[in-house]
Amino acid sequence: MNGTTPRRRGRPPRTEAAGTRDRILTAAREEFSARGYEKTSVRGIAKAAGVDPALVHHYFGSKEQVFEAAVEVAFAPALNASDAVADGPPDGVGERLTRFVLGVWENPATRTPLLAIVRSAVNNDTAAAVFRRLIAAQLMRRIAAPLDLPDAELRAELAAAQLVGTAMLRYVIRLEPLASADLEQLVARLAPVVQHHLTAA
């Protein structure tokens, strides 16, 4: 251990500044989600956080490392909730998965890092890898595996495609009337389709 290394993952609490690191992280999430990776600048993050641009480099190193730290939080709900989706009667997995995905997109706290990932994943290899990990790692392993059907992975990915596409058009592209549609109406239409992908012959 040395006293000056800023390379950290979680956040070993130090006697350091009053939440400066967290303020940068929050601002970074905001900026990345609103503008995507390329259009976001370290200077813009610093300004939004009310700190000096040099501090961003001081705490995180490079812009890419700021991004990784900023979107890391998107994994927390995914990890926690994949249990809730996988558990329960098999014929309800479509609705549970649909509600979960739309839920994290409706919640502003989790929507922000998700927007950051999507806005960045299409143009940035690092972000695309994060996206793949996010979809594949838990969703596939916990939901596709128990299906015990041929093409289980492909099935799960096509179900994910329905939900990813819906999120794209509703939350990113903001296509009407989908963008303003009632949540329950969406669940009613999407859940059977997701269920069909996962379990139908």
Place this chain on the structure above:
Amino acid sequence: MNGTTPRRRGRPPRTEAAGTRDRILTAAREEFSARGYEKTSVRGIAKAAGVDPALVHHYFGSKEQVFEAAVEVAFAPALNASDAVADGPPDGVGERLTRFVLGVWENPATRTPLLAIVRSAVNNDTAAAVFRRLIAAQLMRRIAAPLDLPDAELRAELAAAQLVGTAMLRYVIRLEPLASADLEQLVARLAPVVQHHLTAA
């Protein structure tokens, strides 16, 4: 030898240079599709086309106008083929739409401008508007309207979401095994779902 190429859209037919304009346009499509709007530079386009950067401005004005000219070609197949999708027996519209969308994504000539639009639409309002226009204008009007069902527009958009999401994961994010899946297998799994969105109770 063809004298003046007929490949001109919205440009006053002048006696100008050989294929310089077209070379720029082709290079622009390549660059925008590979890097997205923000990361693509006018200088990069010029270098790929083997011309001077100032010529790009000379022919198109601004970077945004280059982009619009570059993706304009994506509308041609959409306009032409929406007839083929709309015509025919109603219970086959799901498969016809699925085959059409996957078809334009499989064809390198049409995939390139589509990638440019998708890579740019998530971060750029101009590109997002192009995307909305591309989905809404023809697909919705020609396919949703004849359905004569309640929520016809929403139905059509959720069907589009399935196909957009599939394209995202397969062609942009390159998620396996979806990215390498056989085309006919995809049609077999997707067509019934698209059909369900469009016509089922």
Place this chain on the structure above:
DNA sequence: GTCTATAGGTAGATAGAC
């Protein structure tokens, strides 16, 4: 029609003072 030169900005990153 094509290119040189340059204006006028913004970017990521670093060194070193306090």
Place this chain on the structure above:
DNA sequence: GTCTATCTACCTATAGAC
């Protein structure tokens, strides 16, 4: 820990020579 100052690199766009 925090900030000032700066380096280097690249960008869009334009004016004007050939």
